[in-house]
Each structure stands twice: as structure tokens, then as C-alpha cells.
Amino acid sequence: MKTWKQLQTYLLVTPQTLVFLLFLLFPLLTIFVVSFWEFNGYAMSPALILGNYKAIFTPVYLATYLNTFKFTVIVWGLALAIAYPVAYFLAFHIHDLRWQIGLFVLCTIPFFTSNIIRMISWIPFLGREGILNQVLLNLGIVQAPVDIFLYSDFAVVLAMLHLYTLFMVVPIFNSLVRIDRDLIAAALDSGASGLQVFKEVVLPLSLPGIAIGSIFIVTLVMGEFTTVRLMSGGQASSVGSAIRNQIGSLQYPQASANAVILLLVTLAIVVGIMRTFDIRKEL
Amino acid sequence: MAKFTRRNLIQTGLAAGAVLAAKGCANSTDQSESTEATTETTTEDGPKSPEFNANHSKDVTLRFIGTGVSQINEIREKAEEDLGFKLEMRALSTDDNNQIAITQPGQYDIFDGEYFSLPLVIPSGNLRPLDVKRIRQFDKLVPIFTTGNLYDGAPVNESQGTAPRKVMFLTGEDSTEFADEPTDWATLIPFQYNADTLGWRPDLVDKEINSWAQLFDSDFQGKTAILDIPSIGIMDAAMAIEASGLMTFSDKGNMTREELDQVTEILIEQKRNGQFRAFWKTFDESVNLMASSEVILQSMWSPAVTAVRARGLPCQYGPLKEGYRGWGGGIGLSRNLSDIELDAAYEYLNWMLDGWLGAFLGRQGYYSAAPENSKKFMEDYEWAYWYEGAEAAEEILDPFGEKIAEKGSKRDGGSFEERMGNVICWNSVMDEQTYLVQKWNEFVAA
């Protein structure tokens, strides 16, 4: 009986595991192997060379990595700054459950629509002849259209915030609503100020939520290439877009080497976050 | 015979070809003649067998890959109507198009690509060398693609880079080696090409544009764009750099590593100074940039210029003193094609040179590979405007019916000979291609 139960468990978990082995683990291993292969200008061939990795440690590629970090840090910081108040408002200031669900759904709906469309929707907004510049010109705030709204780092960060802030809102909201209200009441009763309650009770208890949100933002932004390309007018670069360009010119081994490094860096950050905050209880 | 439409004829021709092939007596060197001959005999034999076989060729679907430049539904519809079999078209970016041509041979039957990509695509062995004897209009092709001698003394005869004449022919039926002289085995059958130059918005640019060097003019800081396709972008950059006197090249079409280093350095400096507004990969992106006034001066492709004009915005596409950068596009066939599908593909190649397509694309400013044939499908005033550089006797419309030039205006750059004759370099794949792509990516990443 016991062996049947065990067998049943393994059978149940087989389909999902197979999907990950075939479409995640095997492809990642392939990338790793190919990253040591050679490229002759139009085709790759098996080899064991380190040249693809050496090419990454040149000033230009290191600058690309730094640029990717820059986007990650800025988007992460701003997303946190926006998401926390939003989640806090929903969790603590909306008391009617129906309102809470309603407003929450309102925030999540755009998440279910096409990312590409959401991205390009900024273009008529930010361009030289876009709405924002028209308004600024009409109000007399600027004399000539401002160029840096579109095809700039500003545009990239804005679009990423638009796409990804929600990934920060949801986990923070999730951890905030789980905080025992009696705990807060008790703290207030014992004479703590609102700010103290926030610092001593609410913030520490919401850290796991922040950590999960941060993991999402880091992994999403580190691998970005579409937003970077569309919103910077092809001018900015990230590791993702460098990989995409290398694939475009068939340099799979070079792209694979970049992918391996990107994966290691991303995993290092994620493990760092998981070591610092115990997120297990949020799952 | 009068009731026989072209479509019927081709269907029966194809069917007959297939029958012959099945009987094992098809002679590939003689295919076109023998099919024509059998067409008549089979039709005389009675309707039964051609009808059966026509149904057969109706089931053929040829899958195209190409760029948005010519993967246009109007073309597909017209070809399907005339030929009687189906085409599937897929518009890709130049990079993706080449990538699929090389790495995914199972995904296409027909490769609509540029000549410069051939040094990368041909070694993959995915394309079938084309038997030029099966191309009925082969002798009508402009010499740019064959001998390379457009007219005596034309600068294009000595042009640098991956000129079509250098990659047009293979040494044999199973070869992947380019031939120096015309042979019977072609890589692509050409259908469109042009002389590219700078385009600008005359309403927003208030000085004369006459040199590639002006791409780096500080008056246009933040208002120029460059193409992010290494093999093309590098040539525009080289033209601008050479014209500015920043450096000289021994051969722009085949730079050395040192030259590539230097070019990249200059480009990065321009980029850091904020000279460029954007980088683009497909010509429609350049249209959007130009039409929304984000960019006012950039290297452009002809249909992009006509598209900007079709929106009622002025756009000039001028001759520059250094000359033009040329490109050529053609159709190649996948090695996977066989039997009836291969015959259908050859029929498409013949249809392509018949003139309708050349006229259609000609109204966007491209040149036809068999200009005499296209002339038959164009109005006299259209031909005079596009090919002879004459004043437009009537309003000039693009293939989609939008007005793109006033009565009395002239084509920028003049006649076919003046424009194509002054092509001094072509889009290029260089010996140091891997290094070029690496340096180009560094420029984009900088």
C-alpha cells in the first residue's frame, strides 16, 4: 500500500517535472555547452574554447552589464517607492472587502493585456509632437519640445515601471494583509506612535513581500530586451539586447556565453535576496 | 486558344512538366521549351488529363520569407491570381530573414533576400543553384547583375563591397563557390534594387544637403538616425566618415580590423555627442521616425521616402556628391523543393520578371531587374518620371493609390543611369564579418 502511495505521488509529479527537465534544464545545459563552441562567421561547430567568455570581459560589454544593473537598480528603487504606498493604502486604508478586491483588480487588469501594446502606447504620449510636449508647450513651461521624453533612458525606465511595478505591489499587498491587526492595536495601546508602529511592526513583517517583489523585478529587468529596444529607439543596450543582436547575426556561442554570465549574475542576486530575507513562509 | 488565360496555361504547363518528370524524361536544361511544347499537345489531347493535373498544381503552396519591403499582400494576390497556386508570405527584419535562411531551412521554400547576405547564406547549402536556362527573361536582366558593366565608364562598374556581380553566379550545379564569370548557375534571380542615399524633411532642414558628411553635421544634433543592420549601417557610416575627411579606406567594402576599430571609435564619439535620435532595423521604422519629425535627416530606403510623401509630408531623397550606396534583392529557392513545387517556384521566378511586379515596385522608387518588361506595365509618364528623370506629366501615385509627387516635379537624382551609375559601394559582408558584427554591437551598446 505504501509503495503504491509513493508511486502515485511520483506519477502525479511527473508531467510537471518533465516539462521543466525538457524545456528548462536541458535547454540551459545546451546553452552552457554551446558557450564553449566556435563560430566561423555563419555557423557554429563543437569545440572547447574560452574565447566567447573572454570577449565579454572587454570594456564595452562590461559597460553593457553596468547599464543593465543601472536599469535594474533604478527600476527596483522606483517600483518599491511606488508599490509600497499603493499596497499599504489598499491593505490598511480600505476597510470594505468589496472595495479592496475591486481596487486590487483595477490595478491588476493592465497586467493581463499585451506588454507590447502597453509599451508602444507611450510613444504618442512622449514624442517630440506627443501629448506631454504639447501640454508643456501650451502651458509655456518649455519653449521647445523636450527630446529626452522618448528614445532615452528615461523612456526605458518609465515603460519598465509601467510594466513591472505590479509585480512589486502584489507580494507587498499580500504580506501586508496577513499582518495581524491585533498586533498593531496592541502596539498602539502600549503607547507607540503611528510611525513607530510602522517601523517596528509593519515594515519588518512586510520585508518578505518586498523580497519576493524584488526578485521579480530583478529577473524581469535583467533579461529585458524589448523595452530597451523600443523605448530607447535602439540606442540603449542591455545584456538581453546584446544577446538578441548576437543571435540576429547567428553568433550563438557568443550569445550563449553572455547568457551563462547573465544567469549566474541574476541567480547570485536572487540567492542574495533569499539569504537576507526568509521568504519561505510567504509561499 | 483565346479563352485560355495565362493562369490556365501555366497550370497546364506545370502539370505537363510534372507528368514529364514523373515519366522520367524531363530534361532540366530544356524544361521551359519542352513544357511549352507539351502544353499545346496536352490541350489538344482533350481536357481530361490537364484538368486533373491542374488541380494538382493548385495544391502547391510556396512559403516565402523576406522583409517588409516586398512581402506585400497585393503582390501575393496578383501572383496567386496569375499563377494559380498559393503563396504564403512572411515579413521579417533583415537580420531574422538571414538567420532563418541559414538556420531553419525547413521553414521556407523561397528566400527573398539581399545579395549581400549571400556570402553567409550560400555556405549553409540551403539554397539551390538556379538553372538560368529555365529563366525565360534571363537575357533581359540589367548588366549590374550579370557582367557588372552598366555602361562604359560608369562608377558602378568599379563599385566596392558585396556587389551583385560578385555573388550572382556559382561555379556549378552543386557548388557553393562563387564564380567570377557568368555561368549557368545563379544564386538569386534579381527583381529589385536601388541606389540609396540620404533623405530629409525640406520643411525642417534649412540648408542644402549635398554630402554624406552632413549625417554628422552638428546642426542636426539629435535629429539624425542610422540603420542598425551591421552590413548596411557600416557602409553608410563609411560614406559619412570618408566624406567628412575623418579617415580614408583602402576598400570600404572590405575593411581591415584596424579600419573597423577606427570606424567604431568615430561612431561611438558621434553617439556620445548625441548626434543620433534613434537606430532602426526596418524601413517602416524610419518612416515613423521621419513622419513624426523625430528625425529630419537620415539614410533612407526608397519606399520609406514615398511612404512619408504619401502622408502629405515633404521628403527629399537627394543625390550626394560622393555617390550612392547600392543594394540588390532577389529570390532564391530552397534545396528542399522538388518536383511540382520546384516547377511552380521556377514559374514564380519567370512571373516575377514578366513586368507586373517590376512596375508595382517601381512606383515606390525601386528599379526592376528587367526594366524593358516593366515598362509595358507602366504608363508612359510614370516610366519617364521614374526611369528617365523627366518632369511628371501627371500626378505620380504610389502602388497603393496615394499621391507622392506633384505634376511637373522631377525624381530626385535624375535618371536611372545617373542614379544607378553613381553607386560607389554596396551593402557588404566583409572578410572580417564576425569582427565587424562584434564592433557594431559595441557601437550600439556604447
Added chain:
Amino acid sequence: MTKPKRSLTFYILAAIFGLFVLFLYGPMTAVVLLSLQGPEGSLTFPMRGFSFYWLVSVFGEQRIGEFVTPFLRSFALGLLVMALSVAFSVMAGLAFRRHFTGSRFIFYLTITSLIVPSILVSLGIGIAFNILGLNVQWYSSALGGHLTWTLPFAFLIMLGVFNRFNPTYEEAARDLGASDTQSFWQIVLPLIAPSLIGVAMLSFTLSYDEFNRTALISGENNTLPLEIFGMTTNVTSPALYAVGTVTTIVSFVVIAIALTAYNFFMRRQP
């Protein structure tokens, strides 16, 4: 209970929340407005004319390509991904109610799938297929790519559902002589049905809108997001925005159907 007095903090936070919602929806409005221009419309403001011309044109043929087939393809793929995600995650969720050797490995494998940058999944599957000599297709490689994105979400939700699941109903059923299969179909499934609606809807929309993991592996036939991305480089008319408007409406309809279904099942809960 008296209504708590609204503090200054409330109004500040409410203002931030309002701005956030505006930030989320604002640009979409621009797209919807621009897609309602007349035939002479262009990609930027001001609006030129007003009509449904471009919205209607989405269903017809474009100058390059068309949208109906990629839409149907994405819809079919979405349904397939949805069915597989729900089935696999429920099965895995049931298995994870017990501890078993290898459960940690499978758990971390799932988490990894969620946090590996999407382009790596796409690149990896692409190269792996290439080396194995297989053709990439939307129903093979892209399906796999989508599952690596939807399954972790579905699995984590199911873990939460089974954590909260009260096993007494099941035990009662078993005491009454029901087999495992019977107790699953008659007891467990109806109880977790509302959550399954959530998982199904999430899987469908994640797949329907997925771009990054599909980018290199959809093969010769594009999914809708890929077609739209191609359009950003190949289209110079408001048809681009019209597609945006139409796909957004589709997403909204899916959400509405899911919410209705959810309410329906919730009302039938014991």
C-alpha cells in the same frame, strides 16, 4: 463600529493610488483614441477624423500580413497551455501534500523556471531544437516555453490552495468507501474549482500575451504578440493601435468571463 476618521495619511496615500491607476491606464487611453481615427489617421496626435475604420481593418488583410490567423493561433495555444497548466499543477499539488524524496529539487526547479530571464529560455530551447535537428513550431517549442512560464505560477497557487484545504471532507468520503479517484472528482475538485478558474485564467492570459519566451521559438507561424511586435517595425498606420485596442478588449472579456465563473462556483460552495 464607527467609521474611522480619515487622516491626512489617507488622503496622501489615496492620491498616490489615484496617480498610480492613472499611470497604468493613461497611455492605453491614447492608444484607444488614436485607433478611432478616420482613414487618414496617423501614428501621432492630433487625431485626424473619427471612425471605426481601423478597428474594422484589423479583421481584414493588412498591407503586410494579417491578424486573424495569429489571433486564432494564440487563442488555441492559450487554451492548450491553460489545460496543461491546470492539469499538471493540480497533479503536482496533490503530490506535494506528502513529503517525498526529490520534492525539494522539484520545488527549486519550479522556482528557477520563474526567475530565469525569459530570453534564456527562448535561446536555450531554440539552440536545443536546432542541435537536435527539430523544427521549432508554435505547438511544440513555443508550447514548452509557455509552460515554463505558466506552470510555476499555477503550481505555487495550487500549493497555497492545498495548504488551506481541509482534508476532513476527503477522509469522510474515504470512510464512506469512496476510492481515491471518486473522492478526487466528487469531493476535492468541486472544492478547489474556484481556484482552478483563477489558475486557468492566469495561465491563459500569461500565454496569450507571452512574448519574451516565445520570441525565438515560435517557428514559421507567429503568435499574436510576435505579429504585433513585427508590426511595430512594419506598420506605419493606426492599424497598430487598433490591434492594441482589440486585443485589450479580448483580455477584458476573458477576465470578465473568469470573474463570472468564479462567482458562480463560489456561490455553490458548501
